[in-house]
Amino acid sequence: MPKVIYETKDRIARITLxxxxxxxxxxxxxHALLWQAWEDFAADDTLDVAILTGAGDAFCAGADLKTFIPPWMDATPVRVRENVATGLGGLTRGLHRTYKPVIAAVNGWALAGGLETALACDIRIASERAQFGSFEARRGYHHGDGGIVRLVNTCGTGVALEMLLTAEPIDAERALRANMVSRVVPHERLLEEAETTAQHILRNSQRAVRSAKETIMDVVGRPLDDQLRIEALNGYSSADPEETLALLQRFYDKSDAGRAGSTETPL
Structure with missing residues (x-):
């Protein structure tokens, strides 16, 4: 069996470590297979959402400590500089500007580079069995593929400092309280919940979805005036008139997919 399984159906790419x-x-x-999978997903116009998960009882334990890490102990400065463009698995850095949404279905342990990979996804849904950890300090180094940046941006400095300095894991419920995951679900329903979230995204304008993701990525860390300018430019230029008018008509007719209330319609 391949080390990365890449499947596509109904506008969704399902990627399994x-x-x-x-x-x-x-x-x-x-690492190379993940890069190829993310490049294929980004280039395929029939796909709009990806779901990433792991086989067995772990999401991802990070970089292979036996084969991936040791070569870096004698890396030259040139090699380190070249690596800046090629983060672990691609999504962490290098292919992170994929504006199609990516959902992490975290089925178990997400450690070190596995945590970085989960954090690089846009929405994280955790099984009740999930555990998250930054264990690198136990081995003599720390995150280098977006883990620190995304932990700070997502959970704040308090959680980031605790996880990196203690190198102790947190469980799914603590991750939920820390805003690391969107929700925690029964293990047997994890992929079903991820699929439902994908369907929620697919009912929307994909132009709007991708522009919203791009805007969020662009405003992080910028001064307020820059943030407001970027949001206004992207928001007011994101609509395709034909698509938007058609979607507005569905709203007027109370027939838009996923509508709740007295005129409820299915996804």
Missing amino acids: NRPEAKNAIDQET
Whole structure:
């Protein structure tokens, strides 16, 4: 079986890390396969959402400590500089400007680079069995593929400092309270919940969805005036008139998909 399973159906790419015997740790081959999967997803006009999960009882244990990390101990400055463009698995850095939404279905342990990979996804849904950890300090280094940046942006400095300095894990409920995940669901319903979230996204204008993701990424860390300017420019230029007028007509007719209340319609 391949180390990364890439499946597509009904506008959704389903990507599964498939090294359960190694807790889905990312070796060089898996790294390359993930890059290819994300590039294929971004380039395929028939796909609009991706769901990433892991096989077995782990989401991802991070970079393979036996094969991926040791070569970096004697890396030259040139190699380090070149690596800036190629983050672990691609989504963490390098292919992170994919504006199609990505959902992480965190089925178990998300450690080190596995946590970084989950944080690089746009929406994280956790199984009740999920655990999250930044264990790198136990091995003599720390996050280098977006883990610190995204932990601070998503959960704040308090959670980031605790996780990195203690190198102790947090469970799914603590992750929920820390805003790391959107919700915690029964393990057996995890993929079903991820699929439902994907369907929620798919009922919307994909132009609007991708512009919203781009805008969120662009405003992080900028001064308020810059943030407001970017939002206004992107928001008021995001609509395709034909699509927007058609969607407004559905609203007027009370027939838009997923409508709740007395005129409820299915997704």
